[in-house]
Amino acid sequence: MSITSKALVLTGALFCSSGFSNTDARTEFSQTYHAYQRAVENSEYEKIEQFAKLAYEQGKAVFGEKSQNAANLAINYAKALSHHDSKEALVVLNEAIDTLTVLQGKYSTDLIDPFILKVELLLPNQDLTAREYVGFAIDIAQHHSNHLLESKIYFEAAKLFNRAHDYSRVKSYLNHADDINKKYLPKDAVHRLTVDLWVAELLSARKQHKEAVAKLNDVIAVFDERLDFDHPIELTAHSRLVGLYEKMGMSEQATKHCLMIAKMTPWHDDVEQTPLYRKEPEYPQRALKARAQGWVDLEFTITPEGFVEDISVLDKQHGPLFVKNTIKALKQWRYAPKFEDGEAVSAKSTVRMEFKLSR
Known part of the structure; x- marks a missing residue:
C-alpha cells in the first residue's frame, strides 16, 4: 500500500534533459516502463517483476544510478521481489533509501513508503528493527506536522504487525491512530471511520464487547447524521454489530442491523x-x-427478522452422524432478510456444512 500516494512520473521535460543517454535508450526504457504499468493494472505478477527489474536496470542508465527516478524504480522492483525474495528486495530497497536520503534529507516524505515496505519485509523474520522503521516514518510525519499522514502510518503499521501476530503492537499503533483521529480529523473522514472499524474489532477480540458495540454505533451515527449515501464502512459496521449482539445474547438488537443490511444490499x-x-x-x-468426514446439505427459511426456521436436510454424506449438530448450529445463524416492495419477507435459502479433519 502507498501511504503518500506518490509514484514515478516521467515527464517530457525529463526526457529532454541533456544528461540523458541516447534516444534509443530512452525509447527502450519508456516502452519497458509502460509494459510494467500495464502489468500492474492487470495484476500480472510475473510480468510485474520482469518489467520492474528491466525498468530499474534501464532507468539507472537513462536517469543516473543515484537519481530520484532510479530510486523510485528500485522501490517498484523491491515491491515486486517482496512476495518471494525478501532478502534481495531488502538489498534493492536499501539502495533506494540511501539515495533518497542523500538527495532529499532524512525528513523527506518520499522515504515513508520505502520505510513501511521495509517493515513489511523485516516482520516475517521477526526482526525487531521493523519497529525502528515505523518510528522513522512517524518522525517524518511529525516533522511536517502532518497529522493525517501520522495516523495513516500508525494504521498501516498496525495492519502489518497484525499479520505478524504481534497483537500488543497492533493495540499500541491503533490506539495512537485513534487518538490522533479524535483530536485532528472530522468524524466523517473515511480514514477515521476505517480506523474505528479496526479499533472495534480489537475491542471485540479482547472480549470488550460493550465498548466495541459503542464504537460501531458511533460509526453508524456518522452516516445517519452527516452522510446521505450507503458506504461499505457502514455496511461492515452493521454486519459486525449483528455478530456482537448475538454473542451478547441480544438478538432483538441484532435484528435491527439485519434489516438495515437487507435494505442496503x-x-x-x-x-x-x-x-x-x-x-x-x-x-x-x-x-x-471414527475419523469420519462428511457434509450436510440443508434448505431453510430466512424470516423477515433474519432468523432461520423450517430446516430440512436435502442430502448428506455419512448418514446421520453430522445432521443433529448441523441443525443445532444453523438455528443460531442470522441473515439479512429478503425485501420486496420495501418490506421484509420470508425467503428460502440453502447451505452445505462440511466436516473435515485437520491432517
Whole structure:
C-alpha cells in the first residue's frame, strides 16, 4: 500500500534533459516502463517483476544510478521481489533509501513508503528493527506536522504487525491512530471511520464487547447524521454489530442491523445467502473417533427478522452422524432478510456444512 500516494512520473521535460543517454535508450526504457504499468493494472505478477527489474536496470542508465527516478524504480522492483525474495528486495530497497536520503534529507516524505515496505519485509523474520522503521516514518510525519499522514502510518503499521501476530503492537499503533483521529480529523473522514472499524474489532477480540458495540454505533451515527449515501464502512459496521449482539445474547438488537443490511444490499435468489452471524457446528465425538468426514446439505427459511426456521436436510454424506449438530448450529445463524416492495419477507435459502479433519 502507498501511504503518500506518490509514484514515478516521467515527464517530457525529463526526457529532454541533456544528461540523458541516447534516444534509443530512452525509447527502450519508456516502452519497458509502460509494459510494467500495464502489468500492474492487470495484476500480472510475473510480468510485474520482469518489467520492474528491466525498468530499474534501464532507468539507472537513462536517469543516473543515484537519481530520484532510479530510486523510485528500485522501490517498484523491491515491491515486486517482496512476495518471494525478501532478502534481495531488502538489498534493492536499501539502495533506494540511501539515495533518497542523500538527495532529499532524512525528513523527506518520499522515504515513508520505502520505510513501511521495509517493515513489511523485516516482520516475517521477526526482526525487531521493523519497529525502528515505523518510528522513522512517524518522525517524518511529525516533522511536517502532518497529522493525517501520522495516523495513516500508525494504521498501516498496525495492519502489518497484525499479520505478524504481534497483537500488543497492533493495540499500541491503533490506539495512537485513534487518538490522533479524535483530536485532528472530522468524524466523517473515511480514514477515521476505517480506523474505528479496526479499533472495534480489537475491542471485540479482547472480549470488550460493550465498548466495541459503542464504537460501531458511533460509526453508524456518522452516516445517519452527516452522510446521505450507503458506504461499505457502514455496511461492515452493521454486519459486525449483528455478530456482537448475538454473542451478547441480544438478538432483538441484532435484528435491527439485519434489516438495515437487507435494505442496503440486493437479494439474489440464485445465490447462496451469506450469514451475518454463524455458529460453527461441533464435530460429533462418534465421527471424531471414527475419523469420519462428511457434509450436510440443508434448505431453510430466512424470516423477515433474519432468523432461520423450517430446516430440512436435502442430502448428506455419512448418514446421520453430522445432521443433529448441523441443525443445532444453523438455528443460531442470522441473515439479512429478503425485501420486496420495501418490506421484509420470508425467503428460502440453502447451505452445505462440511466436516473435515485437520491432517
